[in-house]
Amino acid sequence: MTALLTIAVLILVAIAIWQMTKIFELSQYSTENSQVANDSDNKTNGYLLFAFLIFIYAITIFSFWKYSKFLLPEAASEHGGGYDQLMLVSFIIIFFVQTITQALLHYFGYKYRGETGKKALFYADNDRLELIWTIIPVIVLAGLILWGLYTWTNIMDVNDEDDPLIVELYAQQFNWTARYGGDDNVLGDANVRMIDIDRANILGLDESDPNASDDVIVKELHLPVGRKVNFRFRSQDVLHSAYMPHFRAQMNCVPGMITEFSFTPTITTVDMRQNPDVVDKVKRTNAIRAEKAANGEPNSDPWEFDYLLLCNKICGKSHYNMQMKIIVETEEEYNAWMASQQKFGQTIAAQ
Numbered sequence: 646m647t648a649l650l651t652i653a654v655l656i657l658v659a660i661a662i663w664q665m666t667k668i669f670e671l672s673q674y675s676t677e678n679s680q681v682a683n684d685s686d687n688k689t690n691g692y693l694l695f696a697f698l699i700f701i702y703a704i705t706i707f708s709f710w711k712y713s714k715f716l717l718p719e720a721a722s723e724h725g726g727g728y729d730q731l732m733l734v735s736f737i738i739i740f741f742v743q744t745i746t747q748a749l750l751h752y753f754g755y756k757y758r759g760e761t762g763k764k765a766l767f768y769a770d771n772d773r774l775e776l777i778w779t780i781i782p783v784i785v786l787a788g789l790i791l792w793g794l795y796t797w798t799n800i801m802d803v804n805d806e807d808d809p810l811i812v813e814l815y816a817q818q819f820n821w822t823a824r825y826g827g828d829d830n831v832l833g834d835a836n837v838r839m840i841d842i843d844r845a846n847i848l849g850l851d852e853s854d855p856n857a858s859d860d861v862i863v864k865e866l867h868l869p870v871g872r873k874v875n876f877r878f879r880s881q882d883v884l885h886s887a888y889m890p891h892f893r894a895q896m897n898c899v900p901g902m903i904t905e906f907s908f909t910p911t912i913t914t915v916d917m918r919q920n921p922d923v924v925d926k927v928k929r930t931n932a933i934r935a936e937k938a939a940n941g942e943p944n945s946d947p948w949e950f951d952y953l954l955l956c957n958k959i960c961g962k963s964h965y966n967m968q969m970k971i972i973v974e975t976e977e978e979y980n981a982w983m984a985s986q987q988k989f990g991q992t993i994a995a996q
């Protein structure tokens with residue numbers, strides 16, 4: 646009932662405004678009958694341009710002030726620094742050009758507004774001017790593209806140098822599973838057709854492949870700091886995307902094919918929790934959670950920072966919650982954790 650009344654009131658208010666506008670228009674009719682803008686209209690519009698310019702500058706400054714704290718903390722992978730630098734330089738250039746061109750655009754819009762008796766100057770071309778505004782973007786863009794290609798090639802180069810750890814990330818609606826190659830660091834063959842839930846073969850490993858029996862299947866990704874990791878991605882059902890924002894890493898998981906990505910984690914979870922940006926974020930989040938707890942609302946437990954593997958493709962209704970914890974730790978901690986895990990062969994034998 647309240648909703649109905651609210652809608653009725655809103656409709657009445659809208660009709661009232663519409664009627665008042667009409668009355669206002671009619672009252673103006675006798676004095677200014679022309680549809681052609683006069684000098685005073687043009688001047689008003691010129692000033693409005695300046696107002697708009699101030700608005701976009703103000704909203705930019707406001708966004709920097711208000712939202713910078715939501716950016717990711719420093720990159721926790723070897724290639725991440727170069728990636729961030731490329732993005733930062735690109736943003737600075739875009740920001741610089743945008744600030745200047747917007748000011749010029751709006752200023753000239755005002756300066757050359759329509760005025761009675763003012764005539765436009767016919768100006769065919771100026772070779773030198775055209776040369777300048779062609780050459781400068783060409784140099785800047787070519788520089789950015791070359792640097793970008795170089796960075797891209799480096800990031801996307803998946804090779805077996807430096808004895809990388811081999812890890813498979815397996816996506817399905819709506820969770821992640823990780824698989825390690827085991828003692829031999831070689832992943833056994835797998836295919837979704839061989840999935841056998843009754844025998845706990847959830848990833849479809851080929852039980853006859855000798856490389857498969859020492860594979861380790863887990864629901865929490867542990868990585869030793871400073872060691873290169875080669876990831877292989879598979880998907881069981883639809884397109885997913887393995888997104889590890891703190892490591893500046895993302896790769897599509899495509900049903901029917903294996904995709905790859907490689908990175909070296911450089912900061913352990915324990916060290917990242919000491920990072921000033923992370924400390925600040927945890928403090929802010931926990932302040933909100935404490936407030937929730939005081940009101941008896943759910944999801945109010947104190948939060949602790951962890952690296953995450955997220956899904957970055959809208960893959961279905963629980964996509965938003967498709968994630969896996971990543972723990973970067975020292976070599977010793979990693980080895981101890983790995984030693985405590987059950988191997989695929991043991992799981993199958995136990996059935």
Ligand SMILES: [Cu+2]
Pocket residue numbers: 816817818819884885886956957958959960961964967
């Ligand atoms: Cu997904």
